[in-house]
Structure formats: structure tokens, C-alpha cells
Amino acid sequence: MTSCCAPEGTFRRDEPLAMRTTFRIGGPAALFAEPAERDHFAAAYAEAVATGRPVYILGGGSNLLISDEGLDGVVLCTRNLASRRPERHGERLFVLAGTPLASVVNWSATHELAGLEGLVGIPGTVGGAIRMNAGGRNGCIGERVARLWSADRSGRICEKATSDVAWAYRSSDISDPVLAVEFQLRSEPGDAVSRRRREYLQAKSAAQPIRSHSAGCFFKNPEGASAGRLIEMAGLKGRRLGDACVSAKHANFIVNVGRARAADVLRLAQTVRERVRDLYGIGLESEVHCWPQTSL
Numbered sequence: 001m002t003s004c005c006a007p008e009g010t011f012r013r014d015e016p017l018a019m020r021t022t023f024r025i026g027g028p029a030a031l032f033a034e035p036a037e038r039d040h041f042a043a044a045y046a047e048a049v050a051t052g053r054p055v056y057i058l059g060g061g062s063n064l065l066i067s068d069e070g071l072d073g074v075v076l077c078t079r080n081l082a083s084r085r086p087e088r089h090g091e092r093l094f095v096l097a098g099t100p101l102a103s104v105v106n107w108s109a110t111h112e113l114a115g116l117e118g119l120v121g122i123p124g125t126v127g128g129a130i131r132m133n134a135g136g137r138n139g140c141i142g143e144r145v146a147r148l149w150s151a152d153r154s155g156r157i158c159e160k161a162t163s164d165v166a167w168a169y170r171s172s173d174i175s176d177p178v179l180a181v182e183f184q185l186r187s188e189p190g191d192a193v194s195r196r197r198r199e200y201l202q203a204k205s206a207a208q209p210i211r212s213h214s215a216g217c218f219f220k221n222p223e224g225a226s227a228g229r230l231i232e233m234a235g236l237k238g239r240r241l242g243d244a245c246v247s248a249k250h251a252n253f254i255v256n257v258g259r260a261r262a263a264d265v266l267r268l269a270q271t272v273r274e275r276v277r278d279l280y281g282i283g284l285e286s287e288v289h290c291w292p293q294t295s296l
């Protein structure tokens with residue numbers, strides 16, 4: 001399908017971004033758009049690519065650390081590309097990519113559809129979750145995707161089967177904006193799905209600082225080990241740099257306890273990484289995406 005042109009006035013200049021992230025950190029975007037229709041989004045993506053500047057796709061901003069200086073590029077946000085409620089076709093569920101993940105998890109649980117309840121408590125959008133292959137010990141979202149629709153760099157909307165995507169631990173090879181997705185779920189009559197959803201959420205909120213400003217787990221778990229456990233054993237719980245702090249509740253969360261800057265978070269993350277490497281010989285890899293791309 002070929003997209004149309006993005007309507008006049010689609011792009012805004014110097015859009016503040018901090019409040020669009022769960023960290024509440026980051027400077028403005030030089031150019032910004034949040035189209036509400038799939039074909040407008042695809043067209044805006046082609047226009048953004050044609051500027052030759054870096055292009056960033058923003059969902060719920062819950063896995064991001066944006067530079068204090070902001071972004072000299074184009075940010076396309078999916079938040080207006082949201083379904084009011086999922087479309088159900090038997091055991092399949094269709095949603096637009098900017099839909100909050102939580103609303104789809106809750107909807108499927110109350111409609112006795114199993115498969116997404118393990119993602120309860122993960123903030124952000126469906127599209128962001130797919131790009132990140134979000135999940136945890138109760139499964140990853142990639143396992144539930146039947147097919148998805150994304151825009152390509154020339155503004156066309158393309159359909160992909162889940163087998164076209166390389167799903168990995170907290171990652172995928174998706175580089176273009178995901179616009180919509182269809183999940184394959186499993187009918188499970190009764191209240192078992194809702195019960196599991198509640199139990200998983202209780203366990204998550206008991207273990208993680210889910211109400212603090214953070215981007216979730218900062219580091220990926222190294223093969224066969226827990227990043228949080230390594231950071232805790234290194235005695236770094238509560239370590240603070242400016243207003244960035246290693247959470248006392250879960251050591252793999254760096255939280256913004258006031259007016260932390262991205263530079264504080266990065267320096268603290270670097271300290272954590274060096275300490276863990278010196279003590280245990282393990283190099284922690286960032287799970288959080290830094291914009292512009294920065295290596296620790």
C-alpha cells in the first residue's frame with residue numbers, strides 16, 4: 001500500500017520530550033510529529049527520512065534515556081495511533097501500535113484470552129513492546145505476534161509475518177515504525193487469566209519500584225546471571241549521583257529522584273558497569289536505549 005502525503009502542519013519544532021518519557025529526562029526534539037492515521041504516519045516517516053537527519057520512533061518513552069541537549073533530528077511519536085479498544089477476530093486481536101500495552105493486557109484478560117497477562121505492569125505502547133520484545137519470566141511479546149504492519153523508508157505500509165522478524169532477548173531486528181499488530185491468543189474461559197494477571201502484577205510491584213521515574217531495568221541480564229543481583233552484591237544499592245539513584249528496592253533500576261539529568265544517569269550507569277566488571281569480570285549491556293546512541 002502506498003501512503004499519501006503527511007498533512008500540512010504535521011511537524012512541530014523544538015518539542016519538549018522529558019514529559020514524554022517515564023524517566024522525565026531529556027531536551028527537545030528539533031522536529032516532531034504524532035500522526036493519528038497509519039497512512040499519515042507512513043508518509044511522515046518517508047518525509048522524515050528524506051530530511052537526511054536522524055529519525056527516532058517514540059512510543060511511551062519507557063525504555064529511553066534522551067540527551068539533556070535534546071535531539072537534532074526528527075521524532076515521530078505513535079501515541080495518537082491508538083485503538084480505542086482491540087478488534088477481536090476469534091482468538092486473534094488487532095491493535096494499533098500506539099495503544100498502551102496495559103490496556104491490551106487488561107482487555108484480553110477480561111475477555112478470557114490468554115497469552116498477554118505475563119506482560120502486566122510493563123508501561124509503554126504495543127509498538128515499543130514489540131520493538132523491544134518486552135517480557136519477563138512469564139513470556140515475551142514476540143511469542144504472541146501473528147503478524148504486524150510497518151512503514152518502510154519510502155512511506156509504504158508492509159505486512160510481515162512473525163517469522164519475518166528476528167526476535168531476541170529484549171530486542172528484535174525491527175528498524176522501521178510498527179503501525180499495527182495482530183496477536184494470536186488462546187481462549188481460556190473463566191477467571192484464570194485475570195487471576196494470573198493480578199498475581200503477576202502483585203509480584204512485580206513487590207519487587208520493582210514501578211511508581212518511580214525510571215526506564216525499567218537498566219541492564220540486560222547476562223547469560224545465566226541476574227544484573228540486579230550482581231549490582232546488589234557489588235554494594236551499589238542506593239548509590240546516588242546528582243538526582244540519579246540506584247534503586248534500594250531493585251538494584252537494576254536507576255531512578256530519577258528529583259531533577260536528574262541524562263548525564264547523571266549515564267555516569268551512574270558507567271560506575272555500576274565498571275564496578276561489576278572489576279568485581280565479577282562481567283560486562284553489563286544496557287537494555288535502555290540512549291538517544292542519540294551513546295555507549296557506556
Ligand SMILES: Cc1cc2nc3c(=O)[nH]c(=O)nc-3n(C[C@H](O)[C@H](O)[C@H](O)COP(=O)(O)OP(=O)(O)OC[C@H]3O[C@@H](n4cnc5c(N)ncnc54)[C@H](O)[C@@H]3O)c2cc1C
Binds near residue numbers: 060078121179
Ligand atoms: C517501571 C518499568 C517497568 C518495566 N518493566 C519491564 C518488563 O518487565 N519487561 C520489559 O521487557 N520491559 C520493561 N520495561 C521497559 C519498557 O517499558 C519496555 O521496553 C516497553 O515495551 C517500551 O515501550 P515504549 O512504548 O515505552 O517504547 P519507547 O521507550 O518509546 O521506545 C523503546 C524503543 O522502541 C522503539 N519503538 C517504540 N515504538 C516503536 C514502534 N511503533 N515501531 C518501531 N519501534 C518503536 C523506539 O524507537 C526505541 O528504540 C519497564 C519500564 C519501566 C519504566
